[in-house]
Amino acid sequence: MADISIAAVAAGFGLLILLMSLGLHVAFVMFILSLLGAVMYLGWPVAFEYGTQYWSANNNFVLVSVPLFILLGELLVRGGFTDKMYRALSDWLSPLPGGLLHSNIGASALFAAVSGSSVATAATIGTVALPAFKQRGYNARLVLGTIAAGATLGILIPPSINMIIYGAMTNTSVGKLYAAGVVPGLLLTALFMAVIVVVCLWKPAYAGAKEAPSPLRDKLIRLLDLIPPVTVIVFVMGSIYAGWATPTESAALGVVVSLALCAGYGRLNIKMLHESFLTTLSITAMIMLIAAAAFYLNFVLGMMGVPDMLTKFVTGLKASPGQIILVLTILYLILGCFLDALAMVVGTIPIVFPIVVALGIDPVWFGIFLVIMAELALITPPVGMNLYVVQGVRGEGNIIDVIYGVMPFLLIMLVLVALIWFFPAIVMWLPGSIGN
Template sequence: MIGLEGALIGFALLLFLLFVGLHIAVALFTVSVLGAWWYFGDAMLNPFGTFMWGTLNNFLLVAIPLFVFMGEILVRGGITERMYRALSDWLKPLPGGLLHTNIFASTIFAAISGSSVATAATIGTVAFPTFRAQNYSERWISGTIASGATLGILIPPSINLIIYGAITNTSIGALFTAGILPGLVLAAMFVAIVAVSATIKPEIAGPRGKLAPWHERRKRLVDLLPPLIIFIIIMGSIYGGWATPTEAAGVGVLAALLLVGFHHELNLRMLRDAMLATISTTAMTLLILVAAAYLNFILGVLGVPKLVSGAVADISASPLVVLLIIVCLYLLLGCFLDALAMMITTIPIIWPIIDHLGYSSVWFGIFLVMMCELALITPPVGMNLYIVQSVRGRGHVGTVIAGVIPFLACILVLVALISVFPGLVLN
């Protein structure tokens, strides 16, 4: 058994390695190996190969490359750009004009790609030329893209929820169901913030411009059907009991290929580029997952979860006070870790506390993903901030940071609501 001091030293070492820029998987593996060697010697290191195979030999994990591949096909096949143009036709009359398009497009694309980084890069590439031509505030352009993209890890199908479910043995279908309502509520809150701000300060949005003729707008509505069809196919097959999440992902890839082929964008070069991007993303994700699983194994053998839950049991504070402390911890970690690193490194430490407080693993999955959403847009290392800044291609990242502040507040409000009323997630 490890003492509390040893556990804190190990966690501090992990944070230090991540802070100095070591790759997430390398940092996790380093701390795991040092802990295993220090307390058990070489014997605990010998079965790592078998342990790695056992971790990856999971049919559920096949869903990760399939969902990534599906998103790459839709982006490179022009489906996303057509969807964005169709949305802009109908959202121009709202206060804030085209700023709402970023949020709506992010919500829809998040629901089919499962990736926040992919959403931020895709929507940003399409949006910035349009907005600059109409003199919108770059702060609000950047803020709506970076914040709207965070919906990619909450609205199903979410790669982060799949990873969480694989680590904690929680039903992926239950997690996907639980993520729909908070995701839609958060998108509505983002829209409300933009509408209210644009009403108070109309200068943040450019001129609303002339609307396209009614028949043209109605004709372009057909471009909203492909993402809707894919979402219905994926979620319908899962909830209808016709397919597992992995099988549904395979069906989603087939549907994406058919849709891109229908638009005459399917070719060998596009498929090659999509496959290479999928391989890169999947390899990085699974390497992190293996290293995290080994760390969780070592922590379990050392008795860290039992130690943490015992320490919490000795604290005479209400569940909401303990939860507030956990939120503050995640806010602090979000300033230094990206979403996936924060999620994987904290599950073995925080879950025993949450379990002791009486919350379900499904609720904690949504709570954790929402805290990871904050990490994606929290300076100084929020991943979406730099993705948007790189797509923006000019100015300082401080403009993007200033743009996300109102949306950070929205996420915190929703976290507070699901903490006080867990039924918002579980019902």
């Protein structure tokens, strides 16, 4: 174990955050700092362990589910199911105060349950939804805010790629994380819709002109368009919760079901498959490179004894778990202003996770807390990824409109953090009820 001080750890962590915030690639920054730490404190034999750690990360059975879930979402998008899904939900949600705005949240929640990615959700729902608001008189900022904020549900409502990576890095059950994300995800969906209702009752003009409802017969027929995404959700999440499949096996099952649906609806062809595979390959390569660097960072810090040292330091401060969570909330809010959500998660887990576990905080609960903070990072200016995705899909105006639009939803997400702290059963009830 290396002789290292708290000041050296703080300096290294500060340098990690600084280099990431300057725009250097996340994986490169973590690898270089891990290598420097290994050489300076442990010697070259440990530094050369990168190859072993890289192989371990890419040979991790849990992480195999990452490309499968990405491919699943790609197949549903390119199969054309999301457009019809949005229209079917609009029939039933538009009568609420706020009209079509609720469809953005509802469609995001449903697509989140099959995609596992917030950015994919933002791009997909934005592409489908924005044309629907043209010439309808809705407040542009609120429209953009609902799309960007609703898309954050992509990493909270399972399946979630962020939960997979957290589970792999901390040896936490991904199945339990998925179960733990369901109730907070549904609660956040309801809170987002409540914000829309309150805003539109306060400012009715924000909701545009009232539209005549579709005939009941048409609405019932269009409900059939929900069958494909709901079928995938039932197979993927049902197989996990029933104990029939691991998350990786359920992801593979979801891909098979999606392929069958695409074929059944006449959408399956070589061109569509080629495009889906290329996108899956590029996204997976980026995520797995980051995961491999994070595993190496985890390994080096463990060999240096940093987790044990920090745990002793924090416990010596006699801080309560609530105080630590408050500090972490503020820390992640600040980091979210400068770092990508995934970078923020993988860069801080090796430092933070041992501390919260030593304080008696449940790893499953903390995983959901961390995912919510990552959601906040996705819509926190100036580098919130969802802000730029939605603005890019919009293709006009200024990104300031998107930033103003997400502010009410950002605040309500902080309310959710408070709720899960004071009422931890919101997170822990479902994973506890399904057992191991």
